[in-house]
Amino acid sequence: MEIISSFLILLILFVVLIIKLGVKIVSQADIYIIERLGRFHRVLDGGFHIIIPFFDSVRAKLSVREGLVDISRQQVITKDNVNIMVDGIVFLKVFDGRMAVYNVEDYKKAISNLAMTTLRSAIGEMSLDSTLSSRDQLNAKLQMALGDAANNWGVKIMRVEISEISVPHDIEEAMNMQMKAEREKRAIELNAQANKEALIRNAEALKQEQVLQAEAIERMADARKYEQIALAQGQKAAMEAINEAALSSHAGLEFLLANERVKAFGELAKNTSNDKILVPYETAELIGSLSVFKEFLSPKKAKNKESAEQGEI
Incomplete structure (x- = not known):
């Protein structure tokens, strides 16, 4: 009885181990890279999966969410020979887990080093004023340069942001x-x-x-x-x-x-002047009549004077 009980216990433990090794529940935000006998077999996305224990194994667990990689703070020389300190952030997302695992040893480290090298090269072709005023162009240039290499690693570069550019105090x-x-x-x-x-x-x-x-x-x-x-x-x-x-x-x-x-x-x-005389209308007519009478008498007076002068002669 003891032997049977021990066998049953071992059998139960073995079944539990098989279930634990063979059943994989993958989160929606993750993917599992499965190898069978040391070679790539398949990719498990979110959900319930069953693999063969001892034959299949999880090679890597990757997140398919958008991640970020820091560009370490480094000294860069511009085209006009000014030393500046630059750092930034690279936003990326894994779209092919197989390439991200087998085409590069560590895709995050590789992208970080490539970003630093590309940043030095890009800023070395720009003056200080262009570097400070053209961050958008610099970000786009870095994204294009990193994107070509990251596509071979199963990673998509979403965007690149230069977070800080520090210049010397005298500058x-x-x-x-x-x-x-x-x-x-x-x-x-x-x-x-x-x-x-x-x-x-x-x-x-x-x-x-x-x-x-x-x-x-x-x-x-x-x-x-x-x-x-x-x-x-x-x-x-x-x-x-x-x-x-x-x-x-x-x-x-x-x-x-x-x-x-x-x-x-x-x-x-x-x-209001005192130098005025009002003459009635009848008086004016009388004066007018006298004036006419004077004119009538004037010819007779002149005739008498002429006759007197002739008598004296």
Whole structure:
């Protein structure tokens, strides 16, 4: 009985070992590289799988999620002989587990070393200003260079980011001074441009103002012209009406003359000057009659004087 019990226990342990070695549950984010008797057999992706124990073995376990590889901080010399410190990050993803395991010993280390070499070469062809201002171009150039080599390793380079570029302290001070000078220059240019535009706009405004004034004067002259024409036409019509009324009746004409006299006396009454004499209408007629009588007597007086002179002769 003891032998049977021990055999059963060993059998159960053996079955458990077989199940443990033969059953593989792979995570969705991982892949298993399976070898059979030392050679590549297949790739297990996410899910439940069964392999043959002692014949099949897991050669490598890889993650198919997007990973990253650090580009170690290193000293690089630019085209204009400036020493700078550069580091970055490479984002990658395994798309072929077999190539990633059998085509390179350590694809992450290989990509890191290749990134450092490519970075030195790329920055060596660029000046300091281009390196600092053209990070996007540098990233694209690194991604293209790394992508060609990484495709042979079953890895896809998603993107490359240069995280930091450090320059020496004296170079940084010189760059700050240069930047300050450029900003002051730009401020002066912008100020001059603004003054120029202001002068142009003021000149245009003055020109527009003069044009508007000329148009206003022209319109006022036209208005006065039309007013005088209308007034002349009104006076002409009034004179024609007065003439027609005078021909038909003298009472209307006498009324107009009396009305004008009243207006004239009213204006004289408003004047505060003491050097004025108001003469009644009847007195004016009497003075007029005396003037006529004087003119009538003047010829007779001249005739008598002439006769006297002839008698003396």
